[in-house]
Amino acid sequence: MPNRKVYISGDIVTEADAKISIFDSAVMLGDTVTESTRTFSHKPFKLKQHIDRLFQSLKVTRIDIGMTADALMDITLDLLEKNLGCYGANEDCWIVHNISRGLSIAGADPTVQCSPATIMIFTQPMDLRTWARFYSKGCHAVTAMSRIIPSQSLDARIKNRSRLSYTMAEMEVKLVDPEAQGVILDVNGNIAENKGANLFCVKDGSLLTPTTENCLAGISRKTTMELAEKLGIEVKECRIQPYDFYTADELFFTSTPYCIMPATKFNGLPVGDGQVGKITKQLLASWSELVGVDIVSPAEQQLKG
Ligand SMILES: Cc1ncc(COP(=O)(O)O)c(C=O)c1O
Known part of the structure; x- marks a missing residue:
């Protein structure tokens, strides 16, 4: 998308002109926190919640972004506005924030930030082709061999770009079935999450999902729980084992795209x-109602080309 503008540490430039140093801590250490927000009808969905979560990740990782959440909100909305011309009337986009600790200097004390943070914000088309067919036929959920990094090592609530373990887990399940979507367990064998999604099952009319002791506090997870409560469906955050998924009535993933x-x-x-499942369909329909957009048809249209 040559006309697309991106924000990089104070400047708005075309994507070809957006460059970072090979010594940036994003590259050297994967020392980067992140957010991905989507639009519905060109309006960002829960952007404030995404920015709030980003600022929580920044605080815990001690990255100084050098601006307030309100300032970042203004920059983000301005960038989206500048890029809306790149998207068709029925085309939505992601808004991605990547914030690294800035330059990485070998041997330096990480509590002392050596340079301003590197702030990268871009938009990109909401391409749903890899998932769209699963709205009607459902996907194959497969457990990965690799386990989730325990929150005792890196709290799962920090949304970060150190993605190697997730990538390896997803490769393991794709080797079983190229269309599979990964279910990653924690070191105790409990269901944790997918590389980019939270997990839910329905059992006897109740919705079960892992607590955030082993997964990201997903914004789609929270939205699903709120929708369920409005529909009078009981929601339980609890420890879940593969046995519960095998014997569940319904199963689904939640994620921003x-x-x-x-x-x-x-x-x-x-x-x-x-x-x-019936409850899965009900929740999807309620979400479409919430945002005033049919979530499924545009995704299925993309598949048809
Ligand atoms: C590891 C992980 N879990 C869960 C999610 C789902 O979070 P959200 O609903 O906020 O997109 C994501 C999103 O990218 C993720 O990276």
């Missing part, structure tokens, strides 16, 4: 009757 992605198979066995 697709909102809710049904799963109809877990490690080769059908979930419930093997069809997308």
